[in-house]
Amino acid sequence: MENKNTYNVPTMAELSQKGEDPEVLLWIGCAGSYDERYKKVTKAFVKILNIANVSFGVLGPEETCTGDPARRAGNEFLFQMQALANIQVLNGYNIKKIVTACPHCYNTIKNEYPDLGGSYEVVHHSEFLNQLIEDGRLAINENELLKDQKITYHDSCYLGRSNHIYNAPRQLIESLQADLVEMKRNKENSLCCGAGGAQMFKEPEKGDKFINIERTEEALQTDAKIIASACPFCMTMLSDGIKNKEREDEVKVLDLAELIAKSKNL
Amino acid sequence: MISFQQILFIVVASAAAYFFLGRIMKIRKNILLGRDENRSDHPLKRWKSMLLVAFGQKKMFKKPIPAFLHLLVYIGFIVINIEVIEFFLDGVTGKHRTIAGLLQKWDLTGIYTATLNVFEFLAIGVILSCVFFLIRRNVFKIKRFHNPEMTRWPKLDANLILIFEIILMLAILTMNASDQILQERNVAGYPNTGLMIFSEIFAAPFYRPFDSSILVIIERIAWWFHIVGIFAFAIYVTYSKHLHTLLAFPNTYYANLEPAGKITNMPEVTQEVNMMLGITNPENDGQPPAEIKRLGAKDVRDLSWKNLLDAYTCTECGRCTAECPANQTGQKLSPRKIMMDTRDRIEELGDLILKNDEDFDDGKSLLGDYISKEEIFACTSCNACVEACPVTIDPLSIILQMRRFMTMEESSAPSEWNAMFSNIETSFSPWKFPPSDRFNWAEELKNE
Structure with missing residues (x-):
């Protein structure tokens, strides 16, 4: 089929056939591949990579779950099955550097794969986008939609406390000249969205409130009309929270890549 | 005189x-009834951690x-x-x-x-x-x-x-x-x-x-x-x-110097998985797999000595529990209780071992008699408890080892988790989507 645009999504299989080595492997993750909402984030990020002329490749159909939820739910066998299979594929393509928009994939590949023979330089898309801006490869245009707009950022546990990435996402929001407002609990003291540790895949235990509602209320208290997130699970939990509060018409949950894409009208 | x-x-x-x-x-x-774990690497970083956190009380100043x-x-x-x-x-x-x-x-x-x-x-x-x-x-x-x-x-x-x-x-x-x-x-x-x-x-x-x-x-x-x-x-x-x-x-x-999000590897599982996947490892080639102890932790002796040191160090200030998202929303999990239970149980078992012998079994265990499954299943692994502790105690480590026991030894994980496991096994994703759809987003993008 003829492409309607010029966006390219080269797979590692194609690239290696041509004998090409991309600068970076883009790890999509299961949410970015299948979840209708998060596919939009994947697409936004890929558009940015295209216009910034980043040479990248994806595993495409060869990618599988990193095993993060299995390990956190206590299934070490299944985790290692996934990890060892993925490492075989990654090492087979001689991958050196990986970028991903999923903090769970980021944490697993960066911190847990080395013990199983997979050592790569892993960067989260918030860091990667900042680097592109810093290197002058991605220009941020002034955008009326975002300029001085109140945006609050929700720290993902697997980026923040787990890996100390607090500044990159905030720097991105500030580069849009938006008005970054913090929630009461932020950075090291941020409150989880409720989905980590494989909670995404089960009902919460008995309590008197849902964690995502607690966090959503805190986000709404900032009066920001955009809640920026950097994690597929956080996005789901906060979007559900906003719907629960019936505020989905005025308050949007957007990923950092979507904000950048929006500012560039991509 | x-x-x-x-x-x-x-x-x-x-x-x-x-x-x-x-x-x-x-x-x-x-x-020392706990399992071995090497926490003697990077002595300089360790001295620094002790000076700043214990001596300098850095984390208290939150x-x-x-x-x-x-x-x-x-x-x-x-x-x-x-x-x-x-x-x-x-x-x-x-x-x-x-x-x-x-x-x-x-x-x-x-x-x-x-x-x-x-x-x-x-x-x-x-x-x-x-x-x-x-x-x-x-x-x-x-x-x-x-x-x-x-x-x-x-x-x-x-x-x-x-x-x-x-x-x-x-x-x-x-x-x-x-x-x-x-x-x-x-x-x-x-x-x-x-x-x-x-x-x-x-x-x-x-x-x-x-x-x-x-x-x-x-x-x-x-x-x-x-x-x-x-x-x-x-x-x-x-x-x-x-x-x-x-x-x-x-x-x-002896604090954990690894990134907080990293879960400790189980090398004893790696060998079996390698055999299942047909990956040969030159180091173990031809050797029978090492005898696998109990997977995960049911009782205090299955935990590492550092988990037990953590338990004795806990001063029950409750900063962990105050930060725990599950606890804040009325769920039963309290990281402080995990530490207090661990200490109570090791004191109890230590006495029994002293009166009887090394392998004494009183039929009780930390998981079950002290800590309930509901508590263990409630954790989001968000690391807020670990971050909050002024003396670098890691309640999450104990919780995750208990999950390993429940999932791998008892097969008593929640049914939704079992469904998630089988999705990963058959569709290579925690959700039940056909693997052939994984790359559909790229076609959608090209046709936008």
């Missing part, structure tokens, strides 16, 4: 040392006011205990204020006066802090001091420590005040200490009306009360949450 007081002192001090060291050896033995008051008590604890040197000299030799006497001989009483005034200043600081802490704990409605696990012994323990510290400080002030009055009245045997300001202001007015012969007795009682109090406190501490005063140092030294 050795006096009765000297003999008594030596007997009491020796008995205290015997019981204290006995408890320490027993705690050490209990901790809450500045309690941190300041706690720092006062802590400095008071260390500095005032320097005086114990003179207590020992006096106790053994039967003299009174040995160091003051020596310094007076060399015309250096000023040094003694300055030092004792620092001690007294800190004693006042400790009293004020402890009074504040008592009020905060019992009058203010601070949730973390009133969770379900903070009833009976833990609640009493916390209050006892504070009251004990106040009484010890009052004993010092009483002792110094009566000593000063006896010096004023030129009673023989009381070397010049110089003016000890705080006891003069706060304590002396109460004692001045008394006759010198009574003051001599009051001074003795206060002296004995203080030193026996310190001995008793030292032994008490080994049964109490107050053990953190000692164990915070090794615990921060």
Whole structure:
């Protein structure tokens, strides 16, 4: 089929056939591949990579779950099955550097794969986008939609406390000249969205409130009309929270890549 | 001639040392019932962690006011205990204020006066802090001091420590005040200490009306009360949450230096998985797989020694529980309770092993008899508890090891998790989508 645009999504299989080595492997993750909402984030990020002329490749159909939820739910066998299979594929393509928009994939590949023979330089898309801006490869245009707009950022546990990435996402929001407002609990003291540790895949235990509602209320208290997130699970939990509060018409949950894409009208 | 007081002192001090060291050896033995784990790498980073977090109390300062008051008590604890040197000299030799006497001989009483005034200043600081802490704990409605696990012994323990510290400080002030009055009245045997300001202001007015012969007795009682109090406190501490005063140092030294999000690998599983996947590892080639112990943790002996050290170090401040998203939303999980249960269970099992033998099994276990599955399943692994702990305790590590036991040994994971597992096994994604759809987004993008 003829492409309607010029966006390219080269797979590692194609690239290696041509004998090409991309600068970076883009790890999509299961949410970015299948979840209708998060596919939009994947697409936004890929558009940015295209216009910034980043040479990248994806595993495409060869990618599988990193095993993060299995390990956190206590299934070490299944985790290692996934990890060892993925490492075989990654090492087979001689991958050196990986970028991903999923903090769970980021944490697993960066911190847990080395013990199983997979050592790569892993960067989260918030860091990667900042680097592109810093290197002058991605220009941020002034955008009326975002300029001085109140945006609050929700720290993902697997980026923040787990890996100390607090500044990159905030720097991105500030580069849009938006008005970054913090929630009461932020950075090291941020409150989880409720989905980590494989909670995404089960009902919460008995309590008197849902964690995502607690966090959503805190986000709404900032009066920001955009809640920026950097994690597929956080996005789901906060979007559900906003719907629960019936505020989905005025308050949007957007990923950092979507904000950048929006500012560039991509 | 050795006096009765000297003999008594030596007997009491020796008995205290015997019981204290006995408890320490027993705690050490209990901790070593845990599995091996190497925490001796990167000694420089470890010293730094200990200096900053234990000695410098870096993580306490997330809450500045309690941190300041706690720092006062802590400095008071260390500095005032320097005086114990003179207590020992006096106790053994039967003299009174040995160091003051020596310094007076060399015309250096000023040094003694300055030092004792620092001690007294800190004693006042400790009293004020402890009074504040008592009020905060019992009058203010601070949730973390009133969770379900903070009833009976833990609640009493916390209050006892504070009251004990106040009484010890009052004993010092009483002792110094009566000593000063006896010096004023030129009673023989009381070397010049110089003016000890705080006891003069706060304590002396109460004692001045008394006759010198009574003051001599009051001074003795206060002296004995203080030193026996310190001995008793030292032994008490080994049964109490107050053990953190000692164990915070090794615990921060052996802290986890890996990124908080990393879950410890299980190499014993890797070998089996490699065989299943047909991956050959030259190191193990041809060798039978190592015998696999219990997967994950059911009881304290399945945990690592560091998990058990964590449990003994916990001072039940509850900052972990106050930050836990599950606990805040009314779920049963409380990271502090995980640590308290672990400590209670290792103490129980340690005693049983001592009375019976190494492999003794009482049919009870940490998971089940102390900690429920509901608690373990509630965790979001968000690391807020780990971040909150002022002495680098890691409750998450215990929770995750228990999940491993439930999922792999008992197959008692929640059914939704089992569904997620089978999705990963058959569709390579935690959601049930056909693997052939994985790359559809790229086609959609090209056709946008």
